Amino acid sequence: MLRRFSNSRTFQDNLRLGVFTALIAGMVNVASLVLFYSFTSNLTGHFAILAQEIADGKWFQMLVVLFWIVLFFSGSFLSNNLIINSTRKNAFVSHSIPMVLEIGCFIFVGIYGQFFYAETLTQTEILVAVLLFSMGLQNGLTASISNFQVKTTHLTGLTTDLAIHLSLLTKKKYRMNAQVVEKTKLMAAIMSAYLAGGVFSGLIIQSVHFQVFYFISAAMLGVLTYDFVKTYVPFYVNKKKHDMILKTRLEKIQSTLKNTAKKNGVLESK
Amino acid sequence: MKRKLVLSACLVVITLSSFGYYVFSHSDYPEVAIVGEWREVSWVYDRNNLDEKVKQEIGSDERVDIANHLVIHEFENWTFRKDYSIKLHERSGKEHFAKWRLKDRGRILTLLNDDETVEVYSVESLKKNELVLHFDTDVHARGIVKITLKKIK
Structure with a gap:
């Protein structure tokens, strides 16, 4: 899901990434709406x-909103910066860092909310800021590694694009175009996943409250582990096989050399 | 090159942290401004009927109709305290205690009653001496009710 970058990604890679991150975004958005009365994924x-x-002249409230926007921006900036500075060798690691940071944000919100949150305005605004930063990280990561194919928190643009693609599909010419069909499928899947995540979060939030963030973190950790196994296990398995083959070949060469030396020794003594 | 990058990153983190500290050290303003005793001066529908030029005051009977699920229709004085408790009271001595919280930069006021029911009001405006609250009602077609309160002390 996270290993491949830009044009080397397949439709399936983008579909998996889009569905999973949209689920997370939907869950986070509804959770923050219920817990803080504030949206965090858009x-x-x-x-x-x-x-x-600004128009009302409420400067401190304006600064709070500006800070939230700056944090979302910083999250996306950081994600993309990590990705463009990665090499082919450490691609998985640099693609995982934004996700690890995001998990850190969710765990912080979960623990703080469960044990320390007294529902004051300042605490609420700080927790919203942390969630906006995490959503910025996620949006930056998904958009960047998928070559801007996947944007999971950008529902306004997604709805517009889906409408445009569906209208294109009314013509046979475009229905034959695999790219248009795949993009439509991807967008429909992201939209459905976002909605499903939101509904699921809405259903469980009243009974689990802040613990919903542990659940989200666990799911993300599961995906990271899956990707890690997919990336590194084949490498180590192949390395082991390769080492074994090398060892056998070396032994063969050594025994051949020994045999030749023996033969030569016998001939010389004769 | 690497040193420059680290320096820029540190600078960004310091700037962001300072900005955040400045913002959040002043962001409790609505919580400070709301503390005190307030008296209701009007209950009106936010939308008028076509023939009404002036917003019509909602009578006490109608208040019961549209807000019988809320505690506020029974009281005219609201005392917000620093410890996040609120006393709703009347001259007759009738009192109701609950907890108050502001959310979403002070745009949402929630009252948490002892029976754990939560009442949510939208803070339309919070000035030094005037507090305007909105709440949705599905009983009446005209929807939003606007409550105006004036600060007594």
Whole structure:
């Protein structure tokens, strides 16, 4: 899911990445809406609120919204920076760092919410800021490694693009185009996953509250482990096989050399 | 090159942290401003009927109709305390205690009653001496009710 980069990714890679991250985004957004009365996976509303706060002259409220936007921006910036500075050798590691940071954010929100949260305004705003940073990380990661094919928190753009692609599919010419069909499938899957994540989160949040973030972290950790196994296990298995083959060949050469030396010794003594 | 990158990263982290510290050390303003005693001065629907030029005051009977699921219709005075408790009271001596919290940069006011029911109000405006709250009602077609409170002390 995370190993391949840009154009070397297959449709299946992007589909898996899109569905999984959209599920996470949907869950986080509904959880933050229920717990903090604030959206955390989308920024369009925050820009509108920022403009409104500026117009109303509420400077500190405006700064809070601006800080949230800056954190989302920083998350995406950091993700992409890690990816473009990675080499082919450490691609998995650098692609995983944003996800590890994201898991760290979720665990922090989960622990703080469960044990220390007194529902004050400042605490709420800080936790929303942490979640916005994590969503920025995720959006930056998915968009960057998929060559901008997958954007899981960008539902306005996604709905527009899906509508455009579905209208294209009304013509036979485009239905024959595998790229258009795949892109439509990908977008529909992301949208459904986002919705499913939101519904699931909405169903469990009243009984699990902040523990929903542990659940999300566990799921992400599971994906990271799966990807790690897929990346490194074949490498070590192949290395072992390769070493064995080398060893056998070396032994063969050594025994051949020994035999030749023996033969030569016998001939010389004769 | 690497040194430059590390320096830039440190600079960004320091700037962001300072910005965050400055913002959040001042962000409790709505929580400070709301503390005190407030008296209701009006209950009106946010939308008028076509023939109404002035917003019509909602009478006490109608208040019971549209807000019978909320505790606020029974009280006219609201005292927000620093410890996040609220006393709703009337001259007759009738009182109700709950906990209050502000969410979403002070735009949402929640009241948590002892029976664990939560009432959610939208803070339309919070000024030094005036607090305007909105709440949705599905009983009446006109929807949103606007409650205006004035600060007494």
